[in-house]
Amino acid sequence: MNDGVLIIGAGYVGMSHALGFAKNCEVKVLDIDQEKVNKINDGDLLINEHHHDSSQNLILNVEATTDRTVILEEYKYVLICLPTDLNDESGDLETTIISDYIKYIIDATKSYIIIKSTVPIGYTQSQIDEYGSGRILFSPEFLREDNSYPDIQNPSRIIYGSDSTFGKEYHQLVEEIIQKKEVEVLFMSPSEAEAVKLFSNTYLAMRVAFFNELDNFAITKNLSSKKIIQGVSSDPRVGMYYNNPSFGYGGYCLPKDTKQLSELFKEKKIPNNLISSIDSSNQSRMNFISKHIAEKGISKIGIYRINMKKDSSNYRNSAIITILKDLLELNYEVFIYEPLIVEKIFFGCKVIGNIDEFKNKSQLIITNRFDKKISDVENKVYSRDIFGKD
Ligand SMILES: NC(=O)c1ccc[n+]([C@@H]2O[C@H](COP(=O)([O-])OP(=O)(O)OC[C@H]3O[C@@H](n4cnc5c(N)ncnc54)[C@H](O)[C@@H]3O)[C@@H](O)[C@H]2O)c1
Structure with a gap:
């Protein structure tokens, strides 16, 4: 051996x-x-x-x-x-x-x-x-x-x-x-270890969904999400971490693991309301964001990065892709700046490789996570990234 x-x-x-x-x-x-x-x-x-x-x-x-x-x-x-x-x-x-x-x-x-x-x-x-x-x-x-x-x-x-x-x-x-x-x-036991994995990721998805729903509420009521989240998270039982609003959770693991756990509850008819609702909360969040962007009435929209997080090297199940599709259905003209994409067209949208051209063409720039590379055009950036982390 x-x-x-x-x-x-x-x-x-x-x-x-x-x-x-x-x-x-x-x-x-x-x-x-x-x-x-x-x-x-x-x-x-x-x-x-x-x-x-x-x-x-x-x-x-x-x-x-x-x-x-x-x-x-x-x-x-x-x-x-x-x-x-x-x-x-x-x-x-x-x-x-x-x-x-x-x-x-x-x-x-x-x-x-x-x-x-x-x-x-x-x-x-x-x-x-x-x-x-x-x-x-x-x-x-x-x-x-x-x-x-x-x-x-x-x-x-x-x-x-x-x-x-x-x-x-x-x-x-x-x-x-x-x-x-x-x-x-x-x-x-193996089954307990498998349960740890699925419950851990489902908890994280639920936490993202919770702070995103808080953000939906604050936007609608014209309140400061930042102040509410800081107030809520100052309780050490809640904690000042993993509480940064986003366009929705995505990536390879959280969506699929949450759906798998929900399915396992369903198979055996195990009582639950919370776990089975996390995925639909996330869907609603993405649609809420699309609507919020559409309400701005700006026709030329640039999407800055479609990866989930700043340092991700892929865009599997990224929430911003759902928003992109929503905006296309509403007939918006959408461009993308994403160095990870080699193609010139992505989901029917033009991919602009030159950042300056992208900034000039976009009347509104939407991004899941703020990046200093677009700080010179901050006045046209739309993001729900409040704390610049997670
Ligand atoms: N990505 C994460 O952050 C993460 C974290 C924890 C757990 N996981 C889990 O770990 C597993 C792997 O995730 P990942 O992100 O590393 O996946 P990945 O997609 O990055 O890599 C999987 C690799 O497997 C290869 N592959 C596919 N079919 C094959 C086959 N038949 N024979 C040999 N190779 C094959 C692919 O070419 C690819 O290189 C998944 O179950 C995932 O849920 C992922």
Whole structure:
């Protein structure tokens, strides 16, 4: 058996772990995306955050491949960091590719499997039962996309969902990545660990929705959101954090995890009103913002950045895209400034690459998060970013 780590899925979760583990052991990455694999083999670990010095990459021992028979090299630990998108028909997170890999690994090797992907509650136990194997563990990941590598070095907590003992041994490897002195480590059943992940993200979505509804109220009543939020958040039970209004929550995880949890309540008819209403609160917020912008009666609207957060390198499920679609339906002329988009047209809107041209053409500039690059045209900026964070 090879003492190293095989990581399946070279995304945010997979590559931040690759970078962390590679300082202490051999790391191999398996991904279906040939372009990503080539980049990794050229020394680019795809971690573009300002926190990471890319010159470190070259001295790290990370290789990537698209060939799934790499699994037969029998790495001691295999981390599953694959996408689990929401299946719109079933309402469940899609786990088929994960199950296929687990079957292959269990049948062909003695490797231990650590599932880092977010999965439905009960999924890991169903795999353990299917193979009668103590070689499968679920460990939820809480990193943020715009801060993935620092987050895995300084985790808020570490959770292992497993009834077998190999979690403690695997944790010794994880400890070598961690910079923080004291991190709570919790062991629980796989289903409890899966529940921690879904309830955590649902709580965060609910908190965003709460402060956005407060902001809807303040706008409508012509009151200061800032003053109300400061007053409310000064109570330490509420806290002055994660309370900055936005156009709505988005990104890869909060929308799908909240919908998945709501679906699990629905399946078993478990009483709830709050959890099932978070998604519709978020939808209403986006439509409220579109209406508020439309009321300004300005016809040429520029959208400054469509990513969710300032440092995000993607725009998956970004709330501003819903607003863009609403404005197009209302026949507004909309332009976009977004360096992440290479195409010239996005959702039927012109993408303007030159920031000065964008500023000149836009009579109103809307942005989810304020950026000093548009501070010279602040008088035409529309945002609900009050505190400049989160
Ligand atoms: N992004 C986050 O902030 C975050 C945080 C915590 C947990 N998670 C969870 O972790 C999982 C991974 O998320 P991510 O953001 O890293 O995903 P990602 O989309 O960034 O990366 C997934 C990678 O898997 C690869 N892939 C897809 N199908 C494959 C296959 N059949 N074989 C091999 N590789 C394949 C893709 O090419 C991609 O490189 C998801 O379940 C997500 O919900 C994500």
